[in-house]
Amino acid sequence: MYYLLEDLYFPPVSEADEEGILAIGGDLNPERLKLAYKSGIFPWFNEGEPILWWAPDPRMVLFLDELIVSKSMRNILNRNQFTVTFNTAFKEVILNCQQIKRDGQNGTWISDQMIEAYCVLNAEGIAKSVEVWQDEVLVGGLYGIDLGHVFCGESMFSKVSNASKTAFISLVNYLKKENYKLLDCQVYNSHLESLGCREIDRDEFMSILKSK
Template sequence: MYFLTKELYFPPVSEASPEGILAVGGDLSAERLLLAYKNGIFPWFDDDEPILWWSPPERMVVNPREYKVAKSLRNIINRNIFKVTFDTAFEEVITNCQSIKRRGQKGTWITNSMLEAYLQLHQLGIAKSVEVWQNDELVGGLYGVDLGKIFCGESMFSLVSNASKVAFVTLIQKLNVENYHLLDCQVHNSHLEKLGAFEISRQNYIKILKSSL
């Protein structure tokens, strides 16, 4: 495991631990975050931990060009009970992602320092959001880092049933239209799997990433 200094550097992702931890320390500057994402690395740590940088051996992804929307979810979208916007309420989205209670989790990995870092990335036009509205109230959404042809999803939230699913699917449809190669969902969880995400090897992910940049 590599301990970062002030130098803007990451070791090769092949040096990550079996679970995917590559490096410890450093900072959350926009420059370091962008370097990380461009090399298949992302920060993920709890409030009482140092900054941990990950590049897991398996990557959870969606191919926008091959994605099939489930019939039940397509019916929900077609009913027009939600309005979806892009990049109009980034701070509200990430704040909701930070504060919402999640089953089986004691707290959030979106620390205040992470929140400030991604707000800065948003101001630079790199971090973007999807918002889902119902009766002019924000009821769901997601945010992530846009690398051009790869969108790296970070977190999503839902205050009413299906709101985050609508954000997820609408983003995929937009990425498909704009010829994106992948929606990166980072690590496996059963909810993402039910939504249609699947795992590929780190080697394949890095290959697609590098050809996309």
């Protein structure tokens, strides 16, 4: 495992261990974060622990044409139960992602330090959010890193049923319209699989990432 120093550098993703951990240490400086995402790497660690940098193999992604929208979800969208906005309340979204209680998880990996760093990237137009509102109350959303041809999803939250799915589907529809190549979802979970996401080899992911 590579230990990062002050230099703005990451080793090749092929050097990640079997778990997908590539490097440890460093900081959440915006320039380091931008280099990480452009290199197929993302930070994921518990608060109070050293920063871990990941480049897993396989990689969970969504090819945009493979999105699965259930009949019941289509009915919800057609009823206009929610109002969706893009990048109008980034900090509120990331704070909700930090604070929402999740089954099987104690605490959160979204530290205050991470929130501060991603808000800087939002101000630079790189980190973006999707917000879902009901009666003018923020009830769901997601955020991630926009690389212009690949969107790297980071986290999402839902306070009412189907709000995070609405954010996800709305994001995918936007990315399709703008001719993005891929939505990066990082690591497997069954909820993402139900929406059409699947695992691909890291080499294939890197080829798409570098194809801009």
